Amino acid sequence: MADMGNSNSSESGGGGDDDGIVNWVALVISLVALLGTFAQVFQQYIASAAGYSxxxxxxxxxxxxxxxxxxxxxxxxxxxxxxxxxxxxxxxxxxxxxxxxxxxxxxxxxxxxxxxxxxxxxxxxxxxxxxxxxxxxxxxxxxxxxxxxxxxxxxxxxxxxxxxxxxxxxxxxxxxxxxxxxxxxxxxxxxxxxxxxxxxxxxxxxxxxxxxxxxxxxxxxxxxxxxxxxxxxxxxxxxxxxxxxxxxxxxxxxxxxxxxxxxxxxxxxxxxxxxxxDEVKELCCGYVSTLFQENKDRRRIEFPNDDTKDSKDTKDLNFLQLGSLDEIAETMVLIECNTDTAKYFRSPDAKHGHLFPVPFELLGMLGKTLHIRNSAFRMLPNPTPYHWDKNFFNMRRLVREYWKKITDSDTDDVLWNPQTQKLMDDSETLVHALDVDKKSKTPGYSMPLLNTLHDVLVGCDNFLKTSDRDLVRMVIREHFQEVMRMINDKGSAEGDFDANSMRSGGVKQVAEHFDELTAASPELRQEAFMELYFFKVLRHVRARAVMSYGRRQTTQYAPSVHSPDSAIDSEPEARASPPSLRKDGSSQSVPMLTVQFPGGGPQPDLADETTKLESTASAIWCTLVLRMLCWLLLHDFNKKDVQIPKSxxxxxxxxxxxx
Incomplete structure (x- = not known):
């Protein structure tokens, strides 16, 4: 019996060990399953962080x-x-x-x-x-x-x-x-x-x-x-x-x-x-700040929403729009050009350039100087739909020809006044700076040349800003009307002078139309261009600008003998005026009209007033042309860059x- 008790006790103790092992194994398996469940849940939470990778x-x-x-x-x-x-x-x-x-x-x-x-x-x-x-x-x-x-x-x-x-x-x-x-x-x-x-x-x-x-x-x-x-x-x-x-x-x-x-x-x-x-922001969309623009607090975000025709900025020539042919035509209207001039830019058959596209000339005459003094950077985004290709002209030679024409004593159309004398001095200084620049280590980018160009532009701006804004606008308007007419009209213009003009050294044929520039050799192309400008464009621009300005100031106006249209609006009664002085000091009698001013009283000396206006208009034109040359020399555009309309x-x- 005792043996049987011992046997049962032994069997009972052995079963307890087996149960413990089984329990431990079950516990381990449960823990592994639990950890797997936790890992799966944790992985799902981690996977919920979409985009982390x-x-x-x-x-x-x-x-x-x-x-x-x-x-x-x-x-x-x-x-x-x-x-x-x-x-x-x-x-x-x-x-x-x-x-x-x-x-x-x-x-x-x-x-x-x-x-x-x-x-x-x-x-x-x-x-x-x-x-x-x-x-x-x-x-x-x-x-x-x-x-x-x-x-x-x-x-x-x-x-x-x-x-x-x-x-x-x-x-x-x-x-x-x-x-x-x-x-x-x-x-x-x-x-x-x-x-x-x-x-x-x-x-x-x-x-x-x-x-x-x-x-x-x-x-x-x-x-x-x-x-x-x-x-x-x-x-x-x-x-x-x-x-x-x-x-x-x-x-x-x-x-x-x-x-x-x-x-x-x-x-x-x-x-x-x-x-x-900062003005680069405007150029990117075809807008150009002009030399007359001084409002630095203006928010650009408002400008495209303005009615351009009623905008004070456009009436005061603060901004130009050149981003498309239609915008250029509208700009011509805003500077009061005639309808024909605007139509040229809308016509697919019309020509828009001479040595280079005409909108670049407007940009150079009125565009704000964007070069930073003492800086060598010159590149700008092109605000026009035209390519700026310098392979067909030489801007340096144009400056030299300008200097020759404005200092030529035989150039009777350039009427002398203090500003004209300053332009002679500035252009001579500029020609010297160009010669020095050729010998520099960085031709075209030498600091003396860039700063000289910058200084000349500042001087031109000061004169234009202090001049009568209406007369400046008249000169600009008449200039582009005449240039666009000459580019597209091959017929004889009213008041043309003799093509055989006596020049120093003998008789010299003067170009009549811009088409002749393409036939000229590259070394003579710039000379022919300035011949056209000084002996043809200037005469028409000055006469018509002064006449239009006078008509705005009074109901009657008497043009002087300098005007090819001197017979227009003339009256039978005329009187001799005091002689007007040319640049070379010679005198010429100018027939003037007797104009009755309202209210009676003393009448001004119309001969002096007219001569002064013509001299001022001539100086404004010469200043604009020199400014255009300097601006286009000081700034540059990539040949492949053209403006796609997005004003x-x-x-x-x-x-x-x-x-």
Whole structure:
């Protein structure tokens, strides 16, 4: 019995050990299952952070450091947050951005700016070039967001252009000259960081995007030397190329217009760098600030919505619109040209140029000087629909021929006055500066030449601003009426003088029409052009401008003998006036009319008044022509750049996105 008890006890104890083992195994299995369940639940929560893998370093560069998961307890899921830039263009003194209470970081090309904008550092860029074995064509990186590439290229633009200018200063030692640095730029790219959530991303967008506006994008494109080839808003197709870049734009559902930048070749930012001035914003949309524009507080966003015909800015010649043929025709109407002149720009059969397209002449005569003193940058966006091709003329020779004509004692049509004498001195100084520039290390960009051109323009502006605005407008109007008529009308003009004009050295044939310029050899083309201007255009412009001005001032006006239309509006009674002095000191009797002024009283000496008006009109015309030559020498346009009509986008705050 005792043995049986011991046996049962033994069997009972062995069963207890087996049960413990089974229990432990069950516990382990349960824990593994529990951990697997927790891991699965945790993985599902982690997977709820949609878009986290799309915000990696390969996509966003250093901006990927801003990504994080944020648990939303009410929805039992994670939300992905990250930062992308809001890019805009403003002066370097600006302290207000589109995002309130956020710091503004400028793209200046410095190491500090690279750090603040989270762009590629110079050493990283150099390492990337070495990995490409110094290839001039960068292979496309499909993973990286194109706005990261844009920021890197903008930093490179600023650094390369400023390095080039510093080297330019070394080759052109400054004489008491203050160098221009980034802080003096009134056109700079800036950005602010904006927090975003992947929850708000449209379904078709797989990468974080940067934000800007349409007007700022147009300005950035111009700064980078990219030219629009297609800008079709009706079909939502946008394409721009140039300087080693291609920019494509299309509409993205539920978002808006999305642009993508691609690097297709080697870019260059040296003398081709666009002048960093605020007025570039207007040129991008075909608007031109004139020398009379002084309202710096004006908001551009309001300008396209103004009625152009009633705008004070257009009546005072503060702005010109040159972005399309229709806008040029409208501008001609606004400066009070006749209907025929406006129709020339709307007619597909009419000619619009002589040595170069006529709108560039208007731009040079009235356009505001945008060059920064002591700076070597000259490039601007082209505000006209015409190509600026310098292969067909030589602006330096035009300046030399201008100097010859205005200082020629046989040029009777140039009436002397103090301003004319100043123009003689300025043109002589300019010709000397051009000769010195040829021998410099940087022909066309030497600092003495650029500053001389700038100074001459300042002098011309001061004279035009202090002159009678109505008379200036009359001269401008009559000039373009006469030039466009001569370009398109091959018939004999009223009041033409003898083509065989006695010049120094014998009889010389004077060109009658601009068509003859194309037949002239390149070395004589500039001389023939100035012959036409001084011996044909000036005579008609002065006479008709003075006549029109006089008619506005009084109900009756008596033109002088200088006018080819002296018989117009004449009366039988005439009296001899005091002799009028020519530039060479000779005198000529000018028959004047007896004009009865209302109310009686003493009558002014009309001969003196008329001669003074003609002398002033002649000086205004000569000033405008010299200003045009200097302005076009001091500023430059890319030959491939033409304006595609988009004037209504000036100041547009339409949001656009960069992929």
């Amino acid at each position: 799309n915000c990696g370093e390969s996509v966003m560069g250093r901006w990927h450091e801003s990504k994080k998961r944020k648990f939303r307890a009410t929805e039992l899921r994670f939300e992905v947050e990250f930062e992308t830039p809001v890019i805009f263009v403003c002066p370097t003194t600006n302290d207000k951005g589109p995002i309130k209470k956020q710091p503004i970081y400028f793209v200046s090309g410095t190491p500090q700016s690279l750090k603040e904008t989270r762009a590629l550092l110079p050493q990283d860029e150099e390492a990337h070039r070495q990995s490409l074995q110094e290839s001039t064509v960068h292979t496309a990186d499909n993973e990286r967001a194109s706005w990261v590439v844009l920021l890197s290229q903008l930093q490179s633009m600023e650094k390369e252009s400023q390095d080039w200018q510093q080297e330019h200063y070394k080759q052109n030692p400054p004489e008491r000259m203050e160098q221009v640095d980034f802080s003096k730029h009134t056109l700079a790219v800036a950005l602010q960081a904006k927090k975003r959530s992947w929850d708000t991303m449209p379904a078709g967008v797989k990468k974080p995007y940067a934000t800007t506006t349409m007007c700022h994008l147009l300005e950035i494109v111009a700064m980078m030397g990219i030219h629009w080839k297609e800008f079709d808003r009706s079909r939502e197709r946008y394409r721009a190329e140039g300087n080693g870049y291609i920019l494509m734009g299309t509409n993205v559902p539920e978002l808006g217009i999305m642009f993508t930048l691609q690097v297709t070749g080697k870019s260059r930012f040296q003398e081709n760098r666009v002048i960093p001035v 209504e986008l000036l100041g547009s705050r339409l949001p656009v996105y960069i992929a």
